[in-house]
Amino acid sequence: xxxxxxxxxxxxxxxxxxxxxxxxxxxxxxxxxxxxxxxxxxxxxxxxxxxxxxxxxxxxxxxxxxxxxxxxxxxxxxxxxxxxxxxxxxxxxxxxxxxxxxxxxxxxxxxxxxxxxxxxxxxxxxxxxxxxxxxxxxxxxxxxxxxxxxxxxxxxxxxxxxxxxxxxxxxxxxxxxxxxxxxxxxxxxxxxxxxxxxxxxxxxxxxxxxxxxxxxxxxxxxxxxxxxxxxxxxxxxxxxxxxxxxxxxxxxxxxxxxxxxxxxxxxxxxxxxxxxxxxxxxxxxxxx
Numbered sequence: 001x002x003x004x005x006x007x008x009x010x011x012x013x014x015x016x017x018x019x020x021x022x023x024x025x026x027x028x029x030x031x032x033x034x035x036x037x038x039x040x041x042x043x044x045x046x047x048x049x050x051x052x053x054x055x056x057x058x059x060x061x062x063x064x065x066x067x068x069x070x071x072x073x074x075x076x077x078x079x080x081x082x083x084x085x086x087x088x089x090x091x092x093x094x095x096x097x098x099x100x101x102x103x104x105x106x107x108x109x110x111x112x113x114x115x116x117x118x119x120x121x122x123x124x125x126x127x128x129x130x131x132x133x134x135x136x137x138x139x140x141x142x143x144x145x146x147x148x149x150x151x152x153x154x155x156x157x158x159x160x161x162x163x164x165x166x167x168x169x170x171x172x173x174x175x176x177x178x179x180x181x182x183x184x185x186x187x188x189x190x191x192x193x194x195x196x197x198x199x200x201x202x203x204x205x206x207x208x209x210x211x212x213x214x215x216x217x218x219x220x221x222x223x224x225x226x227x228x229x230x231x232x233x234x235x236x237x238x239x240x241x242x243x244x245x246x247x248x249x250x251x252x253x254x255x256x257x258x259x260x261x262x263x264x265x266x267x268x269x270x271x272x273x274x275x276x277x278x279x280x281x282x283x284x285x286x287x288x
Contacts, residue, residue: 051109052102053116053128053135054179057192057266058147058158061166062176062231065111065130065159070144073099073135075165077155081132084119088136096149096156098127099135110179111161131163161232174223175250175257177232180269180280183288187233187252187281189221192266195257197287199277203254206241210258218258218271218278220249233283253285 051068058064058072065073074096078087088096101118106128108116118126119134128135138149138156150158150166158166173190180186180194187195196218200209210218223240225248230238233252240248241256249256260271260278272280272288279287 051107051179052099053106053108053111053130055110055161055177055185056144057176057178057188057190058145058166059191060168061147061150061158062173062190063161063178064147064166065135065161065163066144067099067137068107071137072141072145072147072149073159074138074149074156075130075133075159075163076136077157079134081129081163084117084129084132084134086119086121086127086134088134089122095139096136097139098125099137101126101128109181110177110185115163129163130159130161133159133163135159172228173231174221174228175230175233175238175252177283178267180267180288183269183272183280185232185283186269186288187257187283188266189259193259194263194267194269194271195221195281196260196271196278197255197281197285198258199279201256203251203285206239206251206254206256208241208243208249208256210256211244217261219261220247221257221259222247223250224248237285251285252281252283255281255285257281 054066054068054070055063056066056070067073076088076096079085086098088098098121106116106118111130115131117129117132119129121127140148147158149156160166176188176190177185178188178192189195198210198218201207208220210220220243226240237253239251239254241251243249251257262270269280271278282288
């Protein structure tokens with residue numbers, strides 16, 4: 001096995017990697033109805049193609065692995081991870097095309113490069129592995145957000161960013177993560193919409209100082225109760241703060257989280273750096 005060096009290719013901040021995720025949620029809502037999948041815009045698609053391995057939010061499954069075009073990636077229970085071995089060839093590989101590295105380096109966005117490697121297939125191509133598991137596409141998936149291969153034959157499963165099987169997202173999912181362009185992995189709501197923190201807030205104690213017109217432009221991420229689910233985020237860092245109107249706003253590491261009204265589709269991050277006080281939030285609550 002040849003170890004590949006993973007590289008993250010930069011892009012303009014605010015031009016987002018639009019993977020498999022849904023439309024914008026209604027401002028301030030954490031658990032809206034299931035979203036409609038939105039295809040990548042032209043600029044974002046160009047950025048996505050710079051990476052061979054990325055992450056995105058798939059409705060119902062949360063954050064998953066994708067290729068550079070936002071197409072969902074899978075793992076196969078009949079393969080092995082240690083050692084990394086693919087047992088899908090011939091007709092199997094026609095139905096489940098392997099995710100093949102295009103060069104000596106696997107270009108990644110929002111994936112731990114220490115987990116990424118390749119194995120050589122019988123035809124001489126190098127198949128991407130994550131945490132030892134060979135990665136595949138599903139021939140019946142035709143657009144970002146498709147996950148028609150999930151559970152097929154009880155052996156094929158959408159891959160999570162750590163190479164494990166993606167789990168069905170809980171109905172109460174409010175907070176997850178996804179790759180967003182140059183910013184890397186950031187916090188998003190359940191539909192892949194970028195979340196932000198505000199320098200004029202405080203984390204100790206958690207306090208929101210964005211109300212009125214501010215909250216119209218920067219809708220707070222709200223939940224109905226403390227009982228909500230998160231993915232890809234340390235639960236010990238997650239909490240809520242009660243706003244002046246009595247609603248509960250999600251916090252990470254004490255920082256209240258917000259959406260940006262000018263972000264219209266998942267993967268956008270137009271609010272990053274606005275006024276020198278608004279920044280996309282990383283999974284640990286720090287500034288992206």
